[in-house]
Amino acid sequence: MRLYTRCLFARLPLARVWPVLLLGLSSGLALAVPQCELNGESVSPSNGHTTAGKSGVMRCTDDSGPVRLREQTLRDGRFEGPVRFVMASGERREYTVNARGNRDGVVREWDARGTLRREENLDNGQAIGEQRVYAASGRLQRLDYVVNRRVALSIAYLEDGSVSALRCAPVSLLPQDRLLCGHDGSASNVTLYREPGQVSGTVSLVAGALVRQTLVNEQGGLVRSEEVKRSPGEPDRRIKRVYYPSGQLRSETDLLQRDPDVLVREGVVREWAESGQLTQQTVWVAGREQRIEQWYLNGQRKFVQTIKREGRNEQRDTTSYWDNGERAAENAERNGRLFGWQRYFSETGVLQREDEHGPRGVLLRRKTYNGQGALDKEERFLEDGSRI
Numbered sequence: 001m002r003l004y005t006r007c008l009f010a011r012l013p014l015a016r017v018w019p020v021l022l023l024g025l026s027s028g029l030a031l032a033v034p035q036c037e038l039n040g041e042s043v044s045p046s047n048g049h050t051t052a053g054k055s056g057v058m059r060c061t062d063d064s065g066p067v068r069l070r071e072q073t074l075r076d077g078r079f080e081g082p083v084r085f086v087m088a089s090g091e092r093r094e095y096t097v098n099a100r101g102n103r104d105g106v107v108r109e110w111d112a113r114g115t116l117r118r119e120e121n122l123d124n125g126q127a128i129g130e131q132r133v134y135a136a137s138g139r140l141q142r143l144d145y146v147v148n149r150r151v152a153l154s155i156a157y158l159e160d161g162s163v164s165a166l167r168c169a170p171v172s173l174l175p176q177d178r179l180l181c182g183h184d185g186s187a188s189n190v191t192l193y194r195e196p197g198q199v200s201g202t203v204s205l206v207a208g209a210l211v212r213q214t215l216v217n218e219q220g221g222l223v224r225s226e227e228v229k230r231s232p233g234e235p236d237r238r239i240k241r242v243y244y245p246s247g248q249l250r251s252e253t254d255l256l257q258r259d260p261d262v263l264v265r266e267g268v269v270r271e272w273a274e275s276g277q278l279t280q281q282t283v284w285v286a287g288r289e290q291r292i293e294q295w296y297l298n299g300q301r302k303f304v305q306t307i308k309r310e311g312r313n314e315q316r317d318t319t320s321y322w323d324n325g326e327r328a329a330e331n332a333e334r335n336g337r338l339f340g341w342q343r344y345f346s347e348t349g350v351l352q353r354e355d356e357h358g359p360r361g362v363l364l365r366r367k368t369y370n371g372q373g374a375l376d377k378e379e380r381f382l383e384d385g386s387r388i
Contacts, residue, residue, distance in 0.1 A: 034067070036060035038074065045072075052077045072097075090114075098124060111136065130174065135159060145173040153177055160196040168208035182206040194218075221247060228257070237267070244274045255284065273297055296323045315339075322347045337361030346371075 036043050038058045043050040045058065054077055060070040066088050073081025079101065085093045090112030098104035102125035109118040119132040126149060133142040137159060145153040153173045156165035168181035182188035182205040194200035199220070203213040212227035222243050229237040240253040255267035265284035273279050277299060283291040288309065294302035305318040314335055320328040326349040332340045338357040346352050350373045356365040363381050370376045380388045 034060040034062040034065060034070070036070075048077070057082075095122075100124060143174065143176060145169070147173075153181075155180065158193055158196050162193045162196060163190060164193055164200070166190060166192065166203060168205055170208045177208075180205075181208045182211075183208065187211050217245075221245060246274060248272070248274050248276060250274075298323060300325045334359070 036045060036058055037060075038051065038054055039056045041050075043054075043058060045051070045060065051058070051074055055075050056073070058070075058072050058074055060067075060072075062068060067085060068088050069084070069086035071082075071084040072079055073083070075081060078099065080097055080099050082096050083094065087093075092110040092114075093108070095103045095107040096105045103122050104124055105122065107118070107120040107122055108116060111117050113136075115134065115136060115138050117134050117136075119134075120127060121129045121131065127146040129146060131142075131144040131146060132140060135141040139159060139161070140157055142157070143153075143155045144151050147169070151167065152169040154165065154167040155163060155176060158164050163180065166180060168177060172178055172181070172183040178184055180188055180190055187204050187206045190203050190205075191199055192201045192203060198218065199216060201213060201215040204211040210226065210228050213225070214222060215224040217223050224240070224242050226238065226240045229239065236257040238253075238255055238257045240251075242250045242252075244250050249272055251269070251271045253267070253269045255265055255269075258264065258266075264287045266286060267284055269280075269282045269284065270278060271280040275297065277295065277297050279295055279297070281293045282289055289307050291307070292303075292305040296302050300323050301321050302323075303318055303320040305316055308315045308317075316333040318329075318331045318333070320331070322328045324347060326347055327345045328347075329345065330343040331338065332342065334340075338355075338361050339359065340357065342355045342357065343351060344353045344355075350371065351369050353369065354367040355363055358364050362383055363385070365381065366379045367375060368377045382388060
């Protein structure tokens, strides 16, 4: 399921859009000069001397410019209070500027046909509380609720009123989230749509917390699923599964979730080939890998790696295998570098070579063995790689 994330588009304060829009005119045309008046007197918003100490509504018009009408309130020479813009396209914007010059209160935008397209609530320039976006038809398209500068609740609607995306808070924030987010005491069961009549997935929540969700492709096949299992006194288990187009399970992530807002990896992650053969399993503890295993498609083990940590040091011990099940190598790494003795074997399991690496990963010594596993040659290496 696609959880909706609201995108905040950076926009200049509309009080500053006026000169920017004028500069955007093609260089081949003379710059349009708006005619502005305040209390019946001619003023210029770019010349503070003409507005110093004055109060009232400044009205600027420009029949040939991108902004046809600008109305802005002044108080003692400062732009503070209601603002209204009418664009050449017919679009209209209204909001209020506070003493700091930031938008404050309700902000509304209309399209050229007079349809309300956006309604926001701001506190000193920051979104707060209910935010609404409307489609060209006037139907509600998105409903957000912002708490502490974070979108805590978000509901996206299609033209027919069906829900296309959903994000819930742990408490009810608006009447619209009561049933959708499971704030009525029972689990919700919401079908999500990518377009009218075409299902994209399902989601079930209790008190805003996920119970399960699914994502399906355009043909209705399961793409991904997620469920949260809860037991009294125990941390939640969040299980995510991804599927091949054939419907065969591709991966499963089964992790503990001790904090509702932070998912620290602790549990098991498994991956399968489309044939159904398990190919990898990783055990996580406290956000770190502890053991990794891989398998060949024929079912034979490919390698086993264990990870140990002590302070800032990490050691990985790996045993690799040929596809016939015989050992291929035994390797040890410390902080990403080979360290100590490394052993390499033939497909029949006979020792072929041993390499010794120093603390910095530099090769110090090498032993090679014949086909029967007897020592054949021993070499020592200097730091520059030369042999002695």
